[in-house]
């Protein structure tokens with residue numbers, strides 16, 4: 587079942603009981619009342635108290651054993667290529683391990699690690715379309731990989747972006763990974779994207795690897811992309827004062843990544859809060875990267891922002907779930923009626939000094955994951971990448 591997209595979404599009624607905590611993914615109301623969730627045909631039907639819900643007639647029943655549940659985590663920034671393989675580190679199975687770290691949706695920022703990747707318009711379009719179509723058909727451990735992110739080059743005219751849009755691509759790859767990097771050139775691209783309804787994202791900071799470009803604060807402010815990719819650098823950061831300036835003046839979403847400058851991520855958190863823009867702050871990993879692939883990368887960012895940044899843990903989870911879903915219009919990231927049943931069951935790790943999940947995270951402990959579900963289908967039991975969770979759900983179904 588692990589790689590079989592035809593298996594999902596699950597048919598029938600799923601009942602989840604004995605939840606200790608329900609994280610919604612929404613900043614305005616990060617914790618929901620209730621201890622049970624009903625899922626029908628892979629989508630959430632109801633959330634509430636078991637005593638008040640109609641739990642009869644379940645095709646599958648899960649006893650959460652007091653675990654918390656979060657919306658499946660979203661990685662707002664990663665670089666898949668093809669299959670569950672990354673040429674960046676010559677590693678197999680990194681996406682499946684990301685599911686073990688609670689990530690159920692991954693958004694490509696460009697398939698740039700493909701060896702010998704094309705840079706001519708036809709080749710770039712072909713690569714993006716192929717990547718997008720392949721990942722629609724291929725879901726490692728059920729993960730939803732939103733791929734097909736063509737990287738802009740200087741010789742591409744508006745017609746290239748029109749073709750990209752017409753072929754069903756939803757967003758471009760990072761401006762700055764190709765020859766378009768300076769503000770004026772980037773602005774032309776973001777204007778075309780906006781006219782055509784393509785989401786634009788822009789690398790921020792020093793080059794990630796030989797061949798990519800430096801993008802500074804002024805380039806970003808001139809282009810005003812829909813997403814300021816890794817405002818904390820990928821991995822080399824712009825100056826802290828410039829991070830602050832972007833948090834005040836950039837109109838797009840502000841993304842912080844695991845493979846960036848951690849100190850700058852904390853500066854961005856503080857500045858975004860001061861600007862009343864916590865809803866614009868998104869978490870990604872920028873994996874695979876020079877530092878490797880980190881299956882727990884999104885969890886580590888949540889823990890970093892909570893423990894060192896002082897952000898309440900229940901709010902930190904929203905940055906990797908509902909914030910991304912809303913700013914990037916994804917069908918994911920919220921525990922809410924009608925949304926896909928993408929769930930991470932988690933708890934404090936065993937022997938944490940925190941009393942519960944939220945306190946453990948605020949103390950800097952990486953949570954333990956007991957189960958991951960995507961589209962109502964159980965995809966992992968106890969995680970192979972996190973420490974063991976204090977509690978873990980069990981499947982009672984028949």
Ligand SMILES: [Zn+2]
Nearest residue numbers: 760789794820
């Ligand atoms: Zn980048």
